[in-house]
Amino acid sequence: MTTLPAFGRRSALGFAAAGLLAPLGAARGQQPTIRVGAPLPLTGPLAPEGIKQRNGYDFWAAAANARGGVDVAGTKHRVEIVYADYASNTPRAVQTAERLITQDRVNFLFSPFGSGAAKAASSVNERYGIPTIAATASSEQVYDQGYKFLFGTFTPNSTLTEPLAEIVTGANPQVRRVAVLARNDLFPLAIGQEMVASARKRNLQVVFDEKYAIGTMDHASAITQMRAQRPDWVFATGYTNDLILIRKQMADLGLRAPVVTMIAGPAYREFISATGRQAENITSAAWWHPAVRYQGQDLFGTTESFNQAWEQRFNAEPDYAEASAAAAGAILQMAVEAARTIEPAKVRDALAAMDATTFYGRVKFGPTGQITSLEPPVFQIQGGQPRVIFPQGIKQADLRFGVG
Missing domain, CATH: 3.40.50.2300 (Response regulator)
Known part of the structure; x- marks a missing residue:
């Protein structure tokens, strides 16, 4: 044998x-x-x-x-x-x-x-x-x-939220109030928590921090509560179908903010096609970009x-x-x-x-097996396209404020 x-x-x-x-x-x-x-x-x-x-x-x-x-x-x-x-x-x-x-x-x-x-x-x-x-x-x-x-x-997730927070607060010190809505799933919750940490690190006020159940189709209650808090920055996490729904319902319910960030979804053609003009000026970050x-x-x-x-x-x-x-x-x-x-x-x-x-x-790869050698790009939807706003070496546009 x-x-x-x-x-x-x-x-x-x-x-x-x-x-x-x-x-x-x-x-x-x-x-x-x-x-x-x-x-x-x-x-x-x-x-x-x-x-x-x-x-x-x-x-x-x-x-x-x-x-x-x-x-x-x-x-x-x-x-x-x-x-x-x-x-x-x-x-x-x-x-x-x-x-x-x-x-x-x-x-x-x-x-x-x-x-x-x-x-x-x-x-x-x-x-x-x-x-x-x-x-x-x-x-x-x-x-x-x-x-x-x-x-x-x-x-790690912080490599997305940290540059986002640095860019937003550096460009507009009037952004003070942050609302976070996260899908109740490992990645969306984790990156939502990283956003809260990045905001508090810069003395921003987290005025809303809630999660929604997997499969949620109606976000009206959460959006209404966020609107009442008058956030300067709305940060929503989930996957493509989640974020399409949230963005459309935000528009229907009149939730507007100088900054709206969604992860992950805006990098995808499907998100931009489904939301049309409502995608304009939404910020996001990802681990790679064609630029x-x-x-x-x-x-x-x-x-x-x-x-x-x-x-x-x-x-x-x-x-x-x-x-x-x-x-x-x-x-x-x-x-x-x-x-x-x-x-x-x-x-x-x-x-x-x-x-x-x-x-x-x-x-x-680092000692845990997670890659440690990348600098993820931050981008914003401008003219129906994701345009890189960070890092400087591949920057395609400046950050714009105002999402209706």
């Missing part, structure tokens, strides 16, 4: 189940395949975000395969993304992640969408020792569990070349979620090629040691 070496916390049964003893197809004389599991919310309220991630993963896989595949010690491996829809249900996301490992025999994982589902599923990939990249999880609570196999392409300029060492090369290729395929500019998903694939490819193997512990070590520039930016 063959004795299998132990890798991390992975059992011999889990090791065999994930198909890592040999690349798929190798025994049949075919091109070996690297299978990457991707549990996503392809239906349900988070479907817009899930579809964005799928587009990014597909874009990377197509680019890698067009070049013959991922080079593993001189042997090209074809990329296959194995998708599973968890229908925007976090407990199901956890089950789906385990099934991808134990039944679908994937070699690596991309995390489910968002901080909440990524955190919930991270215990699964840790238990099986599967290197996993989270393309849309920014909350530090995802990465503070002492796990070794999880890596994230979003910097950034990097000379990448990954298969996409420069940011410009990535943008051009994306626009040719999708007839639209990429947004940060799509770019992060494509970057997750490119980063995984770089780690595999550096490790010269698909053996999970060695790929994990290559990810932990990575310090490289990609089209998405410099990639260096």
Whole structure:
């Protein structure tokens, strides 16, 4: 009987189940395949975000395969993304992640969408020792569990709220009263709390700080309460469909403020299309913007070349979620090629040691696995387009006040 070496916390049964003893197809004389599991919310309220991630993963896989595949010690491996829809249900996301490992025999994982589902599923990939990249999880609570196999392409939430607060207060000292409305979910709550901290750090008065339930369709009560507090700055968090509703209902109920910030949603074409003129002057922040300029060492090369290729395929500019998903694939490819193997512990070590520039930016993971090397752009919707107002090196516009 063959004795299998132990890798991390992975059992011999889990090791065999994930198909890592040999690349798929190798025994049949075919091109070996690297299978990457991707549990996503392809239906349900988070479907817009899930579809964005799928587009990014597909874009990377197509680019890698067009070049013959991922080079593993001189042997090209074809990329296959194995998708599973968890229908925007976090407990199901956890089950789906385990099934991808134990039944679908994937070699690596991309995390489910968002901080909440990524955190919930991270215990699964840790238990099986599967290197996993989270393309849309920014909350530090995802990465503070002492796990070794999880890596994230979003910097912590404070890297968004701090520059926002600095820009707004620096441009208009009359902004004093802040209202915060957050979806009751890990990422929206966490970034709402960071906004409260950033406001109080600058001696701003937080006049409203409430949360709304997942699935809320009527925000009239919260908006009416906020309006009564006469805020100078409204800060709303949630996902695309949430924020479209909140913005429309703000307009219907006459809630206006010099500054309105929404995270995350305004970076997406869907938000701007759905809200039209009501999107004007809304501020936001994200982890990437097409205006950034990097000379990448990954298969996409420069940011410009990535943008051009994306626009040719999708007839639209990429947004940060799509770019992060494509970057997750490119980063995984770089780690595999550096490790010269698909053996999970060695790929994990290559990810932990990575310090490289990609089209998405410099990639260096901190001790918890969360990326520490990016400076997220702050932007404002002006003329129906997200225009960068920070950092200075890629600035496209100045901050405007007044959201009706």
